[in-house]
Amino acid sequence: MMKVETVVDYILENLNEKWCKVSFDKEFNLFYKGQIPTAAIVLVEGKMGMVKRNKSVILIKPNEVVFIDELLNEKMLKNDIKVFPNTTIYMIDRFSLFEDLQPTA
Amino acid sequence: MKTTKIDCENCDNHGDSIFCELEDLALREVSDQKIMNKYKKGQTLFHEGNPPYGLYCINSGKIKLTKTSSEGKDSIIRIVSPGEVLGHRSLFSNDNYRATATALEDSDVCFIDKKFIQKLIEQNPSISLELIAQLTKAMGMVEDKVANFYQKNVRERLASLLLEFKDKYGVEEDGHIRLDIKLTREEMASIVGVATETLIRFMSEFKDEGAISQKGKTMFVESEEKLKELGNIF
Numbered sequence: 462m463m464k465v466e467t468v469v470d471y472i473l474e475n476l477n478e479k480w481c482k483v484s485f486d487k488e489f490n491l492f493y494k495g496q497i498p499t500a501a502i503v504l505v506e507g508k509m510g511m512v513k514r515n516k517s518v519i520l521i522k523p524n525e526v527v528f529i530d531e532l533l534n535e536k537m538l539k540n541d542i543k544v545f546p547n548t549t550i551y552m553i554d555r556f557s558l559f560e561d562l563q564p565t566a
Numbered sequence: 567m568k569t570t571k572i573d574c575e576n577c578d579n580h581g582d583s584i585f586c587e588l589e590d591l592a593l594r595e596v597s598d599q600k601i602m603n604k605y606k607k608g609q610t611l612f613h614e615g616n617p618p619y620g621l622y623c624i625n626s627g628k629i630k631l632t633k634t635s636s637e638g639k640d641s642i643i644r645i646v647s648p649g650e651v652l653g654h655r656s657l658f659s660n661d662n663y664r665a666t667a668t669a670l671e672d673s674d675v676c677f678i679d680k681k682f683i684q685k686l687i688e689q690n691p692s693i694s695l696e697l698i699a700q701l702t703k704a705m706g707m708v709e710d711k712v713a714n715f716y717q718k719n720v721r722e723r724l725a726s727l728l729l730e731f732k733d734k735y736g737v738e739e740d741g742h743i744r745l746d747i748k749l750t751r752e753e754m755a756s757i758v759g760v761a762t763e764t765l766i767r768f769m770s771e772f773k774d775e776g777a778i779s780q781k782g783k784t785m786f787v788e789s790e791e792k793l794k795e796l797g798n799i800f
Contacts, residue, residue: 481619481680489613496603499620499677535571535601552619556599556679 469526480551485544492542498528500552507548511540571602600676605669614666622652627673631665641756725797743787
């Protein structure tokens with residue numbers, strides 16, 4: 462199992478060079494509850510959050526890597542993940558991480 | 567909703583997909599790398615205008631591709647079935663997604679990273695040929711659809727669509743053919759390219775002619791010959 466801290470450092474150091482930048486102009490469900498995320502995310506601008514009980518949204522902090530554990534270890538998300546208008550994120554793919562990083566104990 | 571991951575070697579669509587020519591080792595690699603998720607009816611896989619970061623392979627269910635007009639109206643441009651892939655055109659053209667992909671019914675979908683696909687193609691050029699075959703087939707269908715719009719009237723377009731559904735989704739049942747696809751009238755109207763009221767009128771006509779029948783939301787083809795006659799297809 463990969464060490465999460467190593468992966469997070471690597472992601473943030475290579476944000477502009479390696480990862481796919483995506484902007485949203487409308488509200489959109491990025492992932493759904495019960496799904497394995499297809500990318501880890503870094504929020505750089507705007508708002509993104511976890512939807513609880515179809516109502517309240519717990520906002521995700523910017524400039525932090527989220528869903529890395531779920532992505533690397535194929536764990537299901539516990540909530541819908543929503544992005545709001547005028548939001549920009551980086552999407553971090555699993556293959557690049559597996560290729561570039563050495564697994565650690 | 568948890569989806570049990572199905573290995574590519576054991577997939578029902580193995581033989582229909584772009585990965586069907588891969589050797590066991592490469593197929594195992596795809597199996598290990600992919601992420602499989604269930605999308606409930608109405609859930610969105612990707613949104614028109616977003617950049618692609620992977621390829622989607624449909625394991626079960628149906629996905630509709632829609633484009634939104636400047637007035638905010640959605641039109642279905644294609645329905646994707648098991649074994650087909652999604653997002654490949656944008657992936658290789660470096661273009662953003664040109665349509666929104668939404669589950670028409672509960673669907674199991676495999677996602678494969680763009681970078682992995684690129685590496686896979688370098689090592690297994692046969693995938694390129696399979697992709698070209700799928701793209702060519704899709705292009706042919708689009709050309710036929712464009713020709714239909716110019717050459718066929720509404721009645722003929724609707725009959726052609728129902729015959730296409732019969733071929734793709736038809737299930738023989740009690741002497742008639744049940745169409746294993748559920749679309750709203752608005753969705754069907756958008757595919758045919760008419761107002762919903764016009765579609766309803768022609769559907770009633772087809773029922774009166776004995777070409778089709780309906781039980782709730784389920785449609786049945788009662789007479790293929792009648793549909794061909796209505797569609798001026800020989």
